[in-house]
Amino acid sequence: MIPAQFEYHAPAEVEDAVDLLVELDDAKVMSGGQSLLPMMKLRLASPAHIIDLRHIPGLDAIEERDGFLRIGALVTETQLEESAAVAERYPILLDTARVIADPLVRNRATVCGNIAHGDPANDHPATMLALRARVVATGPDGERTIDIDDFFHGLFMTALGEDEILTEIQVPVPPAGSGGAYVKLERKVGDYAVAGVAVQLTLDGEGKVTQAGVGLTNLGFAPIRATAAEETLLGADFVPAGGLRGAIERVRDAITKAPGADEVIAAAAQAAADMTEPVEDRRGSVEYKRNMARVLTARAIRQALARAGAGG
Amino acid sequence: METFPVRVTVNGEAHEAEVEPRMLLVHLIRDELRLTGTHIGCDTTHCGACTVLLDGKPTKSCTVLAVQADGADIGTVEGLAGADGMHALQEGFWEKHGLQCGFCTPGMLMTGAALLEANPNPSEAEIREAISGNLCRCTGYVNIVKAVQYAADKMGAAAAETANAATDGEDS
Ligand SMILES: Cc1cc2nc3c(=O)[nH]c(=O)nc-3n(C[C@H](O)[C@H](O)[C@H](O)COP(=O)(O)OP(=O)(O)OC[C@H]3O[C@@H](n4cnc5c(N)ncnc54)[C@H](O)[C@@H]3O)c2cc1C
Ligand code: FES
Ligand code: FES
Numbered sequence: 001m002i003p004a005q006f007e008y009h010a011p012a013e014v015e016d017a018v019d020l021l022v023e024l025d026d027a028k029v030m031s032g033g034q035s036l037l038p039m040m041k042l043r044l045a046s047p048a049h050i051i052d053l054r055h056i057p058g059l060d061a062i063e064e065r066d067g068f069l070r071i072g073a074l075v076t077e078t079q080l081e082e083s084a085a086v087a088e089r090y091p092i093l094l095d096t097a098r099v100i101a102d103p104l105v106r107n108r109a110t111v112c113g114n115i116a117h118g119d120p121a122n123d124h125p126a127t128m129l130a131l132r133a134r135v136v137a138t139g140p141d142g143e144r145t146i147d148i149d150d151f152f153h154g155l156f157m158t159a160l161g162e163d164e165i166l167t168e169i170q171v172p173v174p175p176a177g178s179g180g181a182y183v184k185l186e187r188k189v190g191d192y193a194v195a196g197v198a199v200q201l202t203l204d205g206e207g208k209v210t211q212a213g214v215g216l217t218n219l220g221f222a223p224i225r226a227t228a229a230e231e232t233l234l235g236a237d238f239v240p241a242g243g244l245r246g247a248i249e250r251v252r253d254a255i256t257k258a259p260g261a262d263e264v265i266a267a268a269a270q271a272a273a274d275m276t277e278p279v280e281d282r283r284g285s286v287e288y289k290r291n292m293a294r295v296l297t298a299r300a301i302r303q304a305l306a307r308a309g310a311g312g
Numbered sequence: 313m314e315t316f317p318v319r320v321t322v323n324g325e326a327h328e329a330e331v332e333p334r335m336l337l338v339h340l341i342r343d344e345l346r347l348t349g350t351h352i353g354c355d356t357t358h359c360g361a362c363t364v365l366l367d368g369k370p371t372k373s374c375t376v377l378a379v380q381a382d383g384a385d386i387g388t389v390e391g392l393a394g395a396d397g398m399h400a401l402q403e404g405f406w407e408k409h410g411l412q413c414g415f416c417t418p419g420m421l422m423t424g425a426a427l428l429e430a431n432p433n434p435s436e437a438e439i440r441e442a443i444s445g446n447l448c449r450c451t452g453y454v455n456i457v458k459a460v461q462y463a464a465d466k467m468g469a470a471a472a473e474t475a476n477a478a479t480d481g482e483d484s
Contacts, residue, residue: 002336002339004334006333007314008314033375037375038357041355041356050333052380101445102444103442103444104360104371104445105372105445108371108375108376
């Protein structure tokens with residue numbers, strides 16, 4: 001299968017890429033090409049122009065600076081998997097990268113492309129919703145920052161303008177006492193999620209939840225931020241005595257023993273499931289997917305809590 | 313339609329071609345350079361039969377444009393064997409019965425070679441994870457894993473021997 005004809009552009013600067021977007025009709029940006037090329041081969045997309053970002057220097061950096069983990073437009077999933085900062089402070093991102101596609105696709109697929117694509121089946125949107133990330137868009141008038149909550153508009157639709165390039169994702173550096181997890185149910189390696197749940201929590205010294213983020217994958221026409229689940233978790237007390245600063249085992253133990261903890265987790269999981277709008281397809285019925293959303297949310301909360309405790 | 317000159321090094325040899333932007337890397341390799349060891353299985357980025365090393369990284373060459381490979385160093389299955397015979401991985405697939413129809417094998421070999429380059433002593437879980445983007449419809453993977461382990465053992469022993477020889481040299 002060969003894509004329809006198109007003209008190829010390989011600008012060397014972001015500004016040049018934006019100029020091309022302004023100038024040309026029916027142009028598409030390509031970063032990893034791992035979603036766009038398969039669509040072009042199937043002729044689901046036949047853009048007249050491809051603007052390849054891969055020759056623009058400086059877009060492939062991943063670094064913590066000024067309170068944010070900054071992920072440049074060309075950072076691949078593999079780079080995320082190999083980053084020491086990610087492994088240490090953003091285990092939820094590592095969880096996510098590891099279940100996206102397969103290692104070969106991840107060698108080229110980019111994190112920013114995964115967000116820009118606007119596919120509710122993609123895994124990073126839920127994680128970025130849970131992490132309260134921001135998206136930097138660069139257009140003819142320069143840069144603007146878009147809150148992740150305002151970014152996803154629907155199936156393949158985002159807040160990016162036609163002449164804008166997503167140049168960076170900014171993830172706030174999690175405060176002490178934070179932990180997160182992404183849990184995905186897939187039929188096989190490389191498949192999109194039956195359901196996926198991202199949970200990011202911050203606990204204070206007494207084990208009370210001070211920040212909660214919950215994002216859902218492939219459970220509606222856009223990635224879902226499960227605000228009802230977040231509200232249930234906020235203020236909940238997960239470690240009654242002795243504080244958090246202990247080994248994982250002790251914290252796990254404490255979580256399960258904290259009075260009411262299981263009930264809070266169950267209520268949050270149900271609240272998340274109630275916010276889903278799945279459609280029936282080869283991956284399962286509406287009831288099944290909704291129930292999986294509940295089960296996976298509970299698992300992700302427990303994992304996030306364990307990691308929050310392990311940090312100190 | 314405008315064409316672009318593409319210069320690539322394939323298995324150490326420099327090549328040049330004029331390509332349409334829509335030409336896929338796998339077609340440059342198979343149709344222009346006539347290196348047909350790299351296969352096309354699914355053409356939908358699922359099977360990994362088209363895996364080549366693109367600047368050292370195993371990549372599905374059916375999902376990369378040939379123009380994007382300009383200036384790249386490419387490794388295909390034809391470059392695996394050396395002057396002294398088969399690569400340890402190829403020997404492993406032979407010895408451990410790591411193939412039946414052989415269609416997936418070039419891709420498996422390239423992914424396996426990249427794995428052993430990065431991780432000379434992978435666990436079974438690491439091997440299975442590494443080849444999870446390469447589908448085999450014949451073997452059930454068990455013997456493919458054994459073949460990679462065979463190669464790791466053989467290459468490890470060879471490396472130890474070279475290291476020993478080097479220390480012996482220093483002693484004398
Ligand atoms: C076999 C297979 C399995 C997969 N499985 C999964 C999976 O399980 N989970 C998952 O999340 N994904 C999966 N993917 C998708 C993969 O992760 C994609 O690569 C990713 O969604 C898009 O990233 P990309 O860099 O390849 O983007 P591209 O394919 O280059 O672009 C995708 C879209 O985003 C736009 N775009 C890209 N970058 C930018 C930018 N910087 N600014 C503005 N617009 C931009 C493009 O114009 C295009 O419309 C799979 C892909 C394949 C081939
Ligand atoms: S032919 Fe490229 S992945 Fe199947
Ligand atoms: S040996 Fe036949 S597909 Fe793997």
